Amino acid sequence: MAERNAGGAAGAAGRAPAADRADAIRNVVLVGHSGAGKTTLVEQLLAASGTIQRPGRVEDGNTVSDFDEVEVRQQRSVNLAVAPLIHQGVKINLLDTPGYADFVGDLRAGLRAADAALFVVSACDGVDGLTKMIWEECAQVGMPRAVVITKLDHQRADFDGVLATCQDAFGDGVAPLFLPVITNGHVNGLIGLLTQKFYNYATGDRAEKEPGPQYAAQLEQYRGDLIEGIIQESEDESLMERYLAGEPIDAVALIGDLEKAVARGGFFPVLCTGLGVGTTEVLELITQGFPSPPEHPMPEITDLSGKPVQDITCDPDGPLVAEVVKTTSDPYVGRISLVRVFSGTLRPDMTVHVSGHGGTERGHEDHDVDERIGTLSCPLGKQQRTIPKGVAGDIVAVAKLSRAETGDTLSEVDRPMCMTAWTMPEPLLPVAIKAKSKADEDKLSQALGRLVAEDPTLRLENNAETRQLVLWCMGEAHTDVVLDRLAKRHGVEVERVELRVPLRETFGGTCQAMGRNVKQTGGHGQYAICHIEVSPLPSGSGFEFVDKIVGGVVPRQFIPSVEKGVRSQMERGVVAGYPMVDVRVTLYDGKAHSVDSSDMAFQVAGQLALKEAASKVPTLLLEPVDELSVLVADDYVGSVMSDLSSRRGRVLGTEPVGQGRTLVKAEVPQLEITRYAIDLRSLSHGTGTFHRSFLRYEPLPPNLAGKVTTTV
Structure with a gap:
């Protein structure tokens, strides 16, 4: 690791890093809250490897990350971005993810494409709820992880405090490999806990020295904890006995055991960075401690019938299996698909089979087509550097895959396969929109179709009942990004409108009524009279029509006409314009005319x-x-239950689900939860999630019913 081999950064600005072997690739996703320093760390690693000249820039002056037009305007990461580099002959694909909860879809895409994770934690701010949740998800699948503490140069930095926070939030196996040496608020170097050497960066280059006596006590404390943690994960059972007996343990042997423990997800080293300090150590951890793609378990793969496929491995010579983890649209290049190759080799101009599993719930049909691969490239900022192939384990950008969408599988035409979709959050914030002009209306459908294809956390609904176009988003920030892209990228202006909840009408009692449709004009007139009795039915009963005509007062052929007229009026409502339900209508009397009665006349009478x-x-x-x-941390259960009650909700009960989390079940009117996705995030400090499903219709309280009636 970094303590064993300190040098050898290699790379060249503008040249696409290439990989020919799967074991010479590392795919690493960076996870952390917004402002933790993920993008800055990526750019520092690129500069340290020689891929770019200085942090934040590539050859043409574009920033490496946050180069999307929305990111530039909003000054925050909203996309998954890939930054490849070469270090000591190993290609490293760094996947920089958004840290804001609204863009967790891109975060999960990064987790799918990666084989290991760097959790980036600010020395000023600590660990937020979303970062802790993602750590727990990684733990469930055994993903190797490490922690990088950033911003140690900040005046509020507290290394010891944030280290304790990480150990408390992430659990056992979290221990530092280095201690920062901070002088006058500046990080001058690092002390290696295993080698007991001081790596001094004061001159800009790394120089190895002996640590001063002032660090002896701190070094002894942290070093002992680190060695014990490594030995507990070691496969050599004699190490613990030798250590307890006071026998010195060779640092090289400890580093070897450390690397194995990190690769299998049993130990989680903590590194630290400052301005120009710590990047070499991070690169060494990635290349020597994190697993290569062949060492990481494959996702579940099936054939198109759903039968599991067992013989797929991360082999460049094997059958092609790749997955689209991100889709973007470039105004000049067109659609660009970011693809992780799990097996086989992807080459330009080859024909692949596209297997989709998006489903109609995302607003588009499933698809199962063949497509021709366009140019392959290695992205860095806005640059797309052409490469000859993408081998198993690598991540590449593919141009002009017009039918492939995020989450789709690419495989061989004669052996189509499908990868099990990764878990994506459900968009639960409804936003009603309408086009500002006729020209915008003409372009809106196509533009929204492209955005939905790019973003699996965006769902499109054309609500037939309310006649509204509804975007289901992750939150306000996600909504702002979607509308921004509609306007700036696709030239479509829309405006938000008040969301209408689909209500229903019903009768509150039983009564009799008459429908009289008698009109005499030149020629045939209209003549139809019907007497009905209406009565309410239990909730969920729907509509019931009863024929009690005797003596032929209403001819047989016109009885269905009355029912048709009643149904037509029920669909339009009788008070507020909402459909009527749970009603029994009994036709018991009426009159007809031998000449002027007709089907339409009795429909109108009904x-x-x-x-x-x-x-x-x-x-x-x-x-x-x-x-x-509602799934929420135990600390917020009381607040969530109180909030649900204030929304006219009925809390049905709670259920502990482990890991300090509780499931709260409740019944709540839809009118009260249109913005619950935002409110729950605030209540639970970003740790709460929820699922909603329609249950039934209930009478609206009179005080609210009056407002609805007068405003519709």
Whole structure:
């Protein structure tokens, strides 16, 4: 690791890092809250490897990360970005992810494409709830992890405090490899706990020295904890006995055991960085401690019938299996797909089979087509540097895959396969929009289709009941990005409108009413009279039509016409314009004319009868009620339950689910949870998630019903 081999950074600005062997690749995702310093760390590593001349820049002056037009305007990361470099003959693909909860979809895409994770923690701010949740998810699948503490040059930096926070939040196996040496608020170097050497960066280059006596006590404390942690994970059972007996343990042997423990996800080293300090150590950890793609378990793969495929390994000579982990649209190049190759080799101009599993719930149909691969490239900032192939284990950009979307599988035409989709969060913030002009309306559908194809956390709904176009987003920031891209990238201006919740109407009592449609004009007139009785039914019963005509007062052929007219009026509502449900309509009398009666005349009579009934008995508005399952940290259960009650909700109970989390179940009206995705995040400090599903309709309270009636 860095203590064993300090040099050898290699790379060249503008030249695409190439990989021919899967074992010479490392795919590393950077995870951490917004502002933790992930993007800065990526740029420092690129500069340390010689890939770029200085942090934040590439040859043409574009920044390496946050180069998207939305990121530039909003000054925050909203996309998954890949930054490749070469260090000591190993190609490292750094996957920089957004740290804001609204863009967790890109974070999960980065986790899917990576074989190990660097958790970036600010020395000023510590660990947030989302970072802790992602750590727990990585632990469940055994992903190797390490922690990098950044911003040690900041005046509020507290290394010991944030280290204790990390150990408390992330659990056992978290221990530092180095101690920072900070003088007058500046990090001058690092003390290696295993080698007991001081690596001095004061002159800009790394120089090895003996640590001063002032560090002896701190060094002894942290070194002992580190050695014990490594020995506990060691496969050599004699090490613990030798250590307890006071026998010195060779540092080289400890480093070897450390690397093995890190690679299998049993030990989690903590590194630290400052301005120009610590990047070599991070690169060495990645190349020597993190696993290569062949050492990382493959995702589940099936054939198109769903039968598991067992013979796929990370072999460049094997059958092609790759996955689109990110899709973007460039105004000049067109669609660009970021692809992780799991097996085989991807080459330009080859034809591949695209297997989709997006489903219609994302707003588009599934697909199963063949497509021709365009140019392959290695992205760095806005640059797309052409490469000849993408071998198993590598991450490449593919141009002009017009049908492939995020989450789709690319495989051989004669052996199509599909990779099991990774878990994506459900978008739960509905935002109603409409085009500002006719020209915008004409372009809106196509533009939204492209955005949905790019972003699996965005869902499009055309609500037939409310006649509204609804975007389901992750939060306000996600909504802002979507609307920004519609306007700036696709030239479509939209405006938000008030979201309408699909209510229902029903009768609050039983009454009799008459529908009279008698009109005499030149030629055939209209003649239809029907007498009906309306009565409410239990919730969920729907509509029931009863024929009690005797003596032929309404001819048989016109009875269905009355029912058709009643149903038509029920769809339009009788008070507030919402569909009517849970009603029994009984036709018991009427009159007809031998010449002037017709199907249409009795349809109109049925409509008029239902309207008259609405004037005789109270008409109730019904609101949809959802069943909510809220998963939240134990510390916030009380606040969540109190908030649900304030939303006219009924808390049904709680259930502990382990790891300090509780599942709260409740029934809450939809009118009260249109912005719950935002409110829950605030209540739970970003740690809460929820799922909603329609349950039933219930009467809307009179004080709210009056407002709805007068505003519709």
